[in-house]
Amino acid sequence: MEPGRNVAVFGAYGHTGRFVVAELRERGHVPLLLGRDRDKLLALAQTRPGLEARQASAEDPASLDRALNGAAAVINCAGPFASTAAPLIEAALRAGIPYVDVAAEIEANLDTFAHFAEPARAAGTVVVPAMAFYGGLGDLLVTAAMDDWTSADEAHIAYGLSSWHPTTGTLASGTVSGRRRGGRRIRYTGGRLEHHDDALPTLDWRFPAPLGPQRVIGEFTMADVVTVPSHLAIPEVRTYMAAKAAADLSAPDASAPTAVDERGRSAQTFVVDVIVRSGGTERRIAATGQDIYAISAPLAVEAVDRILTGRTTTTGVASAGALFDAPDFLRALSPHLSLHTPATDHQQPANLT
Numbered sequence: 001m002e003p004g005r006n007v008a009v010f011g012a013y014g015h016t017g018r019f020v021v022a023e024l025r026e027r028g029h030v031p032l033l034l035g036r037d038r039d040k041l042l043a044l045a046q047t048r049p050g051l052e053a054r055q056a057s058a059e060d061p062a063s064l065d066r067a068l069n070g071a072a073a074v075i076n077c078a079g080p081f082a083s084t085a086a087p088l089i090e091a092a093l094r095a096g097i098p099y100v101d102v103a104a105e106i107e108a109n110l111d112t113f114a115h116f117a118e119p120a121r122a123a124g125t126v127v128v129p130a131m132a133f134y135g136g137l138g139d140l141l142v143t144a145a146m147d148d149w150t151s152a153d154e155a156h157i158a159y160g161l162s163s164w165h166p167t168t169g170t171l172a173s174g175t176v177s178g179r180r181r182g183g184r185r186i187r188y189t190g191g192r193l194e195h196h197d198d199a200l201p202t203l204d205w206r207f208p209a210p211l212g213p214q215r216v217i218g219e220f221t222m223a224d225v226v227t228v229p230s231h232l233a234i235p236e237v238r239t240y241m242a243a244k245a246a247a248d249l250s251a252p253d254a255s256a257p258t259a260v261d262e263r264g265r266s267a268q269t270f271v272v273d274v275i276v277r278s279g280g281t282e283r284r285i286a287a288t289g290q291d292i293y294a295i296s297a298p299l300a301v302e303a304v305d306r307i308l309t310g311r312t313t314t315t316g317v318a319s320a321g322a323l324f325d326a327p328d329f330l331r332a333l334s335p336h337l338s339l340h341t342p343a344t345d346h347q348q349p350a351n352l353t
């Protein structure tokens with residue numbers, strides 16, 4: 001991206017928004033601090049001298065238009081996205097600028113594809129939902145693992161989180177999504193999303209060293225079931241969550257993440273282990289890093305960089321894997337992510353026991 005471009009961040013004072021603002025500044029861009037609460041915005045702006053704060057509300061389109069004035073792109077970090085995605089996308093389309101969000105709400109991501117594919121294409125711009133840890137990173141990894149395959153039988157994405165201290169936004173989004181699906185569970189099988197009430201299975205997943213085997217919850221369905229099938233012909237897309245992290249998330253006394261380093265990251269570590277299978281052959285890739293909220297910032301900002309410098313494949317609504325050169329994108333994240341690519345095209349060894 002050309003240095004000094006204004007990039008609006010809606011929800012700038014939220015936990016993820018702050019990481020995004022910092023990442024934009026590190027790359028020499030000028031974040032515009034957007035949010036609905038004037039006091040929180042001003043408090044943030046006081047600690048980031050030189051940055052402009054603009055109050056705007058998802059319920060007030062004119063305020064969004066004013067807030068996006070002069071922005072080259074907008075990153076929406078304000079969730080639950082059931083309330084914010086559509087108004088922000090509409091404002092971005094009116095302004096003729098790209099829109100990127102970090103939504104991990106399956107229903108909100110589906111809505112974005114369903115309602116904005118045509119308007120975004122007609123506007124000649126891009127809308128990228130789930131451009132974050134969940135939905136974005138898994139999609140990039142699946143796309144990279146596929147390599148020259150255009151279809152596969154199955155994709156498995158296993159999340160090996162050391163712990164999960166959720167933010168208020170994460171918990172609120174989970175509640176909204178749960179309500180929207182009538183309290184039912186969801187999975188992607190047979191080439192479509194299916195609601196169900198089955199108990200979730202617990203399995204052992206062999207993560208790459210040093211993590212090794214871990215108990216995981218199967219069909220712990222994340223936004224990858226929207227992003228991956230949006231562009232890859234894979235009828236079975238399954239996501240798994242480390243049992244310990246799943247327990248942290250649902251604990252009645254779940255606590256927010258606490259910073260342990262100068263970047264504000266928590267001590268949480270992650271492995272995202274991806275396997276794609278076609279016929280009798282499987283391909284595998286894994287990524288490791290620290291703090292699922294912090295890593296969402298370089299993911300979203302790298303996306304904006306690539307969009308503004310024309311390193312994209314299409315217009316309209318597109319997931320990370322569809323829009324970008326996935327292996328190149330992942331390599332660009334090397335300061336934040338380590339990639340592990342075991343030999344490919346081996347006969348299926350069972351990763352699950």
Ligand SMILES: NC(=O)c1ccc[n+]([C@@H]2O[C@H](COP(=O)([O-])OP(=O)(O)OC[C@H]3O[C@@H](n4cnc5c(N)ncnc54)[C@H](OP(=O)(O)O)[C@@H]3O)[C@@H](O)[C@H]2O)c1
Nearest residue numbers: 011014015016078079102104132133134167168169170173
């Ligand atoms: N896909 C991923 O991997 C990923 C990664 C990170 C975050 N996320 C998602 O991003 C969202 C934010 O997470 P977070 O960790 O930053 O949570 P957070 O620290 O609780 O921040 C939430 C932010 O959203 C704002 N917000 C909520 N509802 C709003 C509305 N209707 N209008 C305007 N602003 C609103 C909040 O503003 P107020 O303080 O004024 O309420 C706050 O700025 C969550 O939905 C989370 O699930 C997803």
